[in-house]
Amino acid sequence: MNGTLYFSACEPTSGCELWKSDGTSDGTVLVKDINPGPEASEPDIPPLSVNGALLFGAFEPSTGAELWKTDGTPQGTVLFKDINPGPASGRAVVLATIGGTLLFRADDGTSGLELWKTDGTPEGTVLLKDINPGPGDSLPQSVVSIDGTFFFSAFEPTTGRELWKTDGTPEGTVLVKDIDPGPGDSVVTRGGRGHGVAGNGRIFFGAFEPTTGRELWTSDGTPEGTVLVADINPGPSDSDPRMFRIINGALFFSAFEPMTGIEPWILGSLSRRGNGTLEPGEECDDGNVSDGDCCSSACRFEPSGTPCPDDGNLCTADQCDGAGTCAHPAGLTRGCQPALSEEASLLLKDRKSGAKDRLEWTWTSSTATPKEDFGTPTTTSNYTLCVYGTEAGEPILELSATAPAGGACGTQPCWKERRRAFTYGGDKLTHDGLHSLLLRSGKQAGKGKIFVEGKGSTLRMPTLPLHTPITVQLKRSDGTSCWEATYSKARVSRAGLFKATSD
Incomplete structure (x- = not known):
């Protein structure tokens, strides 16, 4: 000293x-x-x-x-x-x-x-x-x-x-x-x-467990990260590892094995986190040392519900499943403006010829709907329509279709701004099959209107009939505004056709 x-x-x-x-x-x-x-x-x-x-x-x-x-x-x-x-x-x-x-x-x-x-x-x-x-x-x-x-x-x-x-x-x-x-x-x-x-970031030490004896263990300070590295003397007999030293990234120690006696041993890599190979003390190894992808920088599963990379679909949630996978379940948004009672309709047609498939959704406001809530679809605001069904009491995504911001439909802009509204339309279908949209503001209930129409084989039409209740949400990509309607029962629900009026 x-x-x-x-x-x-x-x-x-x-x-x-x-x-x-x-x-x-x-x-x-x-x-x-x-x-x-x-x-x-x-x-x-x-x-x-x-x-x-x-x-x-x-x-x-x-x-x-x-x-x-x-x-x-x-x-x-x-x-x-x-x-x-x-x-x-x-x-x-x-x-x-x-x-x-x-x-x-x-x-x-x-x-x-x-x-x-x-x-x-x-x-x-x-x-x-x-x-x-x-x-x-x-x-x-x-x-x-x-x-x-x-x-x-x-x-x-x-x-x-x-x-x-x-x-x-x-x-x-x-x-x-x-x-x-x-x-x-x-x-x-x-x-x-x-x-x-x-x-x-780990410690290495000798510890006894009845089925393996005293062997080499490692820990990251958590119960689940405290694990046996190797049973050098197999079975309940001890290898009794001692005299631990780290030299050039390798662990040297003495240990007993019946055929060789007490000799020097080496663990060639203490940890190669992020190399894509699962090693002692790791729950996962996805080839990187980043958080936020469901396998943490410490190679542990990130907790269920942890946000993970966006799949680009506004209709899904992006969250870890607690077992290392980034899942994208149906993601209903809370706080959407509901439709006026019985003033939203949903039509889905699934024809043998995909060219005749059809989607229509109409919505009427239950409260005032300011134009500014619609953002600027002419430049930055994408719109996605999400149709959620129900399976075993849980929501499932049945259909999603997006109208991107801006863009040209032929020689004209796809989106046009009016005094009280935005409209989308033209001969050009979106890649999801949307054909036209109307977003109209209103200063009181019943005055705001939304209309979404899609057609053709590029619509990702679900298998009909659908199981109610059905929830439809229209979501804006660059803000919190969204609009929804719920359908507890259908007027028509059979193979190839679904019609319903909102609650």
Whole structure:
């Protein structure tokens, strides 16, 4: 630390104490004989630094094993805090630092050996969480730190010793996963620190599960992302992976396998997220590391209902199904202006000759319909008619047809603006078969009118008859305005023909 190595060394006259070295013989010296004479203070090495304080655990008879600090000088090496006051030991052992917080385990005499934290001041040194409530120990032991999160093992009676994590707050100190379900132990670390390694947003560590034994596991900090990497010694026997190191993007570790014994092993890629290949810890891999496409940047399924790429159809919703697929179910829009009662009609004709297929929808306003609600179809406002049926109580899209903004129909513009209305029409059919539209404003109920007509083989005519109720919505692409009518029953509904008047 700052060019100085701190370590524990044993010498007959002082016992095992805190030493330091600058790499030279003359610069290698005892810092302080904390437990004077030949008895040891057994300093917890190496010290960890937080906000200018270099902290470590050490034993002194009048205080027991408590938290000490040093600046590298005898006079600057002093008791930091007597957590379990008097000669009773606080059993302090430093574990890790995250941000401006040092984490350590200690026993205050009432809560057992639990996880504590400090900001480098005695008054900022407090119990973080009593994981095993009461005087029993949870005995936190370090696994590894990554991106402001400290992973550690801890004991709690109902789960045993398992993988936990903390962000330095009580509410952020939680069990990651009960790998060996029930009171059995899965994550058994040896000593105080460093029984895992972190790389590419994941941690790697050894854990026990009854059917595989103690093997190599990985975690992204979520229960579903905490998974077995490989059962190196197949079946319930252990491979007992240890001595984890990451070198040039590969994980090296030791492991046991009956045919070879304990040998070095390598995991060639810690994670190749976004390579299109499903790997341990991934729920999906769609070949990229972007969010918003139903497979997140962490290669996890995005929650059901999360918006995903638009399919370009105003009649559908664009949302993840929770299993990695961007689905486009029928998407009814809420808040459309309804038609005046019994003043909207729907006609669908499906003829053997597709050239004679026909669509007509008329709508009359139930309230005032300002012209500005129609936007500017002459330049930017596309219009799509959506016909929704019902199947098993759920809406399904039966037909959609779009009249694009602008465009030329022969030598004339397709859209024309009038004083109170916009009209679309000409000899040219849209690619969906629409032929003509009328969007007329009105200052009161019954005065606003919409008429949509389509014909020909390019209409995507549904199979008739349709199951009621039917909902028809006309939607504008560049605004929230839409107009609708609902049909609870049909006047005619048979093969090839559907006629209905709105509710």
